Amino acid sequence: MQPIRVTIIEDHDDFREGLTHVLNFTDGFTCVDSFASVEDALGHILPTDVVLLDIHLPGRSGTDSIGLIKERCPSAHIVMLTVFEDDEHVFKAIVEGADGYILKRTPPAQILSAIEDAAAGGSPMTPYIARRVIDLFKRYAPSGKGEYALSPRELEILKVLAQGMDNQEIADKLFISCETVRNHVKHIYEKLHVHSRSQAVAKALKEGLT
Secondary structure, X not given: OOOEEEEEEOOOHHHHHHHHHHHHOOOOEEEEEEEOOHHHHHHHOOOOOEEEEOOOOOOOOOHHHHHHHHHHOOOOEEEEEEOOOOHHHHHHHHHOOOOEXXXXXXXXXXXXXXXXXXXXXXXXXXXXXXXXXHHHHHHOOOOOHHHHOOOHHHXXXXXXXXXXXXXXXXXXXXXXXXXXXHHHHHHHHHHHOOOOHHHHHHHHHHHOXX
């Protein structure tokens, strides 16, 4: 089985080098490259599965670069790794299309778990961030429920998607089968005209679908 390829974009040398060391000395992971700025990364980024992206960087910020990185690496999953946990940064990163959001103080083992989750198509978030996302659904987005004709169950699953749960966890939480979850998620994508979980969550946040 091929290791998960990770690219790090982080301007703090010690933190970046520490992450690189952890990835390269843990089975199942490899750091394909690391950069101190988005500008450096965009010119040299290699095929990668997961990008660990800091928010505050010299030059272009991480949040403002999510779209550019996805253009260069369409299959890459972007996980924001930052010291910030306030609503503004959470909201903007997710709306811009980040696939996950964890804090730098997260223990290394949990960072590795988040990378695995993201590479598998999940949306890893620390418990605090997951709670903030649910609050953001309620507080910041205007109401737009009717436009996409989402059913009550689809709205419920869309909200749970924002917590970073995989299909099996959603099935366990809602007492339904994993196949039923997959069908609901497929219908949500079709109704929202999106192709991924992060796009679905971003659209829901923008348009107030809960």
